[in-house]
Amino acid sequence: MQITVDAEKCCGAGQCVLVAPEVFDQRDEDGVVVVLDATPPADQHALVEEAAQVCPAAVITLS
């Protein structure tokens, strides 16, 4: 699994951090998403998929 995010369009809602805190974080100054691990281990995949799904701005892409 490879994660890419469109940080330009991120609205800083933090849903991704709530769902998968080991994979996503937010920048302190503007709340924009930070990917901590762009190729997360298998045990994180389900959470990352859920994070991508609940991201309101739909900026998390998985491949």
Added chain:
Amino acid sequence: MTQTPVAPPALTTQRASGCPFDPPPSKTALLESEPISRVSLWNGATAWLVTRHADQVTLLRDPRISADNRRPNYPSMSAASEATRDQIRAFINMDEPEHNAERRKFTGDFTIKRMRALTPRIEQIITDLLDAMEEAGPPTDLVTSFALPLPSLVICELLGVPYSDHAFFQRNSAVMVDTRSTSEAALAATKELGAYLGDLVESKVANPADDLLSRLATGYLKPGHSTKRQCANEALLLLVAGHETTANMIALGTCALLQNPAQLAAVRDSDPARVANAVEEMLRYLTITHMGRRRVATADIEVGGQLIKAGEALICSGDTANRDPEVFQDPYTLDIDRQARQHLAFGSGPHQCLGQNLARVELQLAYPALLRRFPGLRLDVPLEEIPFRTEMAVYGVHSLPVAW
């Protein structure tokens, strides 16, 4: 012979008697019968009412729908909101790229880390309020003794608004969100509150403190990136939104838990992780933003087999989406252990609620603290006598008489 066109049914906020936690049955029935249908609004205008979860997520994420309330067909919810729509122009009524640029002035103040760091302070506020309740003894109105002062104190500290002025801004905020307010009253309340907040931001240019309005003052007003009016508008939005929403979630949520004793006991006795899950379910089940997300299509959009034409208004009703059986099994049951994270209580798309993680922290701390302090908490009047906020922009209860 000419046929008189039949006016579509009126959009209602009226709930079935005895079911104060379920959306109006005429709206939820549309999930099955006509998920995207025409409705008429208070002023005779019409809009598309979008009831299903999937269609709402699609639309709210679509850049071709506009949140700009200056557009001619923008569906306002009352004469009061119609009268004030060009008065309050804050990021929630802007489109990209303006919206995100404006919103990012505040996103750093609402990150999950920052909100969690507020925990000790929020716990202290909760303890103080519960102490005062206990000292005064039963009965009490939970809205005035706990549900409203808690988020009010928190948002005032965050923004840097003196809480001692709370009677003033709570009164004006209530007029602004009451759909029964006259245009004149709503306009006056908006202007008064706007002037107060504009002056407050301005005063922080010279005397900044560690609060959000000070950051607005020094980072945007002082260097001329924002006008006083813009700062006042954003401050107004944050103050009003910070008041009405969480306060009603606390009071209405407590009322719902009192009707569901097993769920109440689980919220009271569980660890923080289970309580956090319970809060998502409460947000889903109650969906206090019962007027829906209001938008205008800027292009022809086909969704759910329906063509929405450019210029037409649409309303995404989060309350019906949160009862959509396609997404939530047994949606009319409050089940704090269900997985409800995909609820639309905070909306979806780039406008999804900025303050959602503050609300989460407040609710995760407030419910268990209240229930642990008063294990014998009960309604002091029959449920039928509770005044529900059917006519307010945010649903909830006007008062909640409780005893213990």
